[in-house]
Amino acid sequence: KSKKLNFYRSAVDDLLKDESDKPSIGVLLCKGKNNAVAEYSLKDLNKPIGVSEYRLPRQLPAEVAEVLPTPEDLENRLGK
Secondary structure, rough: HHHHHHHHHHHHHHHHHHOOOOOOOOOOOOOOOOHOOOOHOOOOOOOOOOOOOOOOOOOOHHHHHHHHHOOHHHHOOOOO
């Protein structure tokens, strides 16, 4: 997945990025983190990439939950 992410970053930099744009970044969201897999997957890439782990709380904060659509809203918007 990291090679694919690097592909997309390179394509954006080459085809879409303007001179005034800052360097592009890539975000790869994974269910879990494996340091060995990350190390070997990213070892030969020349672009800076960070690897971290993020855990979502079991319940969203009220101010966030208020503005997010419900699963039913999303289904309706997608025509399901």
